[in-house]
Amino acid sequence: MSDDKPTAENPWPVRTVANKVAMWINRLGAVWVEGQVTKVNLRQGMAKQFMDLRDPAVNMTVAMRVPTRLLADLRLSDGDRVVVHGKLNYYTERGSLSLEVDEIRAVGVGELLVRIEMLRKLLEAEGLFDPRRKRRPPFLPNRIGLITGRASAAEHDVQVNALARWPQARFLVVNVPVQGPNAVPEIVPALARLDADPEVDVIVLARGGGSLEDLLPFSDETLCRAVARCRTPVLSAIGHEPDTPLVDYVADVRCSTPTDAGKRVVPDVAEELHRVSQMRERARRALRGWVDRERQGLTSLRSRPALSDPHGPLRRRAEDLDQWRERGRRAIRNRLDSEHAALVSTTARLTTLGPAATLARGYAVVQVAGDGVLRSAADAPVGTHLRVRLADGAVHAVVERVGEVGDLGGVGGVGEGGGGD
Template identity: 65%
Template structure:
């Protein structure tokens, strides 16, 4: 890559005055500009015609030196002070001898309250549209934090209110206090540094940002966009306790919990040990009453069970049931014997009838059964004399035996 300016080579470098002059020429081409920021380090010594100021960007750690005639600075009513938000009409100037850049101001305007409020309102709408105020993003602080991070002014009433109320409610609470500027040009950078430090601390479970009341200008750092986005990105729950009840900087909308005052923050960051002890006592009393009620109910049920006859005298029901079993056994035995007797009697009667009606009884009364014996020796009952020829073999069965006979016709009979 070749140098666009011939002559600036290692063999033929530019002298410092040439570089300074060229930079001054480029800066002079910028012309006058309007710049907005916060004033710090205002220096206007008596008897001098030039005042020196530092103009700082409220959202970043960037600042520039401003020079102006002391008359421009003293023309303001009320006088400008550190932390004031201003508009400056100035021309960038590069001082060749010192190699420094500054703004030469010919007009300084204080930003009015109305303009500041309008800017806060525009920022509020922007952040609300991005969802930074959404209640679903807010986290619930722990019931009893191990350590509380507190960002507040050094030896301020807000610090005293938070510490006194928190330790009064829970004496064992631990704090990590980060003292910062809570108004003016250095407030936002210091609060951001403290917020990042506390968010990185693994022992800190909740962060409280506290400041007492003040004017709209005093509370401007707590509506700063950089601070609001840092609080939104915080992993640790953040409580906002800025000003009094009517004060509502934008930090109240972004923080996870809004406390009306630092005193309220001290009460909400930790529980009240007396109230918790009372709740424990109430819970123990309710548990004791519930247990006693359950025991009493079970004792009554056990007493009722024991008072029943089956448990009061378990032998008598068994004896009674035994008697019933024996009675039923006797009845079953009598029924079976009666049935057998009846059946035996009926069988005897049937047998007698069969005996009476049978051929043996008839034979016993003097009758006989005559059977004709066939040629093959098989007998059959002879029912007519015509069935027996002369000389046929007969078998005569009597009551006590049988006889053999031969047919001989009776000449005089049929």
């Protein structure tokens, strides 16, 4: 066998490629493998039985050759979980691969529970169970995606209960196997298809009750992660109330049964109508109460004097204004009368005390020409020209003699008489 790298000019024959593949597979040696057995069809009288070992998460199988003696104490059926030990053989003549089994063990319930618990802790640690990542389903979905078994009781229960609550509910049903080796490989793409449909607002994953082995696909890691990736809210309705597969923890809403899912996926039209009637009645009472309060407030405002007799305050203010005007007028008149009387009294006093009144009583004011009023006889020597002011005029005189008090011959002659000077 040549180890040279093949080229277009020097290609390997088919036998060389087949032998190299067989050589590399032989290097793998014996391995332990876990999976689900399928195509279990035991034939009597055969030294070896042929069946397939399938990966429950993906659509991938490998053929097995199991000695009949190893199956004597096992009652295998399609979908059973097993752990096998064997060596892979590549048959170069047919180009096929098979697993030559020398030991096979059925996975018991206890082992399944342990593995489910380990997976539960792993998914919980990754946050797939966190309530904060769960989405609330819509109040009234436009269309409900339903993944369930064909013509199953779960499909009937979901649809009947949902339509009884909301007759206009619309469903998009995808029928898939819900147990066995084909369950997960068909549920996952169905889930992705409904999640991509813009008309689907919520997805219900439903299955009736069953044993732990029957419900095992709904604790599969691949399915749990597919549910966690969905952008559409997912309702899990698997089995009965005590059944809690891992998909219940990952789903946005866990329903105890498919019947419960039918009741929770849509509202009850009778309850909603009753609630609308209650809200309408509450709104009516609230509006009536508000109108009554406003009417009472308006009546209270209208009963106030300012609104019941709007001209009354104006009239009262006008009367007050007239009173103040009259009081002002009387006060001014009294003040004028008082001032006028005071002025008359002062005028009378001035008239009585003034020089004109004195002159009218016979007195006279003697002035020395050019020197003011004559206050002493000594200031008017003989020959002094005097001006004598009387009540009705003034006369001029010349001093001829100066006498003592009581002597009436003091003035020698009279000058010109006249008045008004």
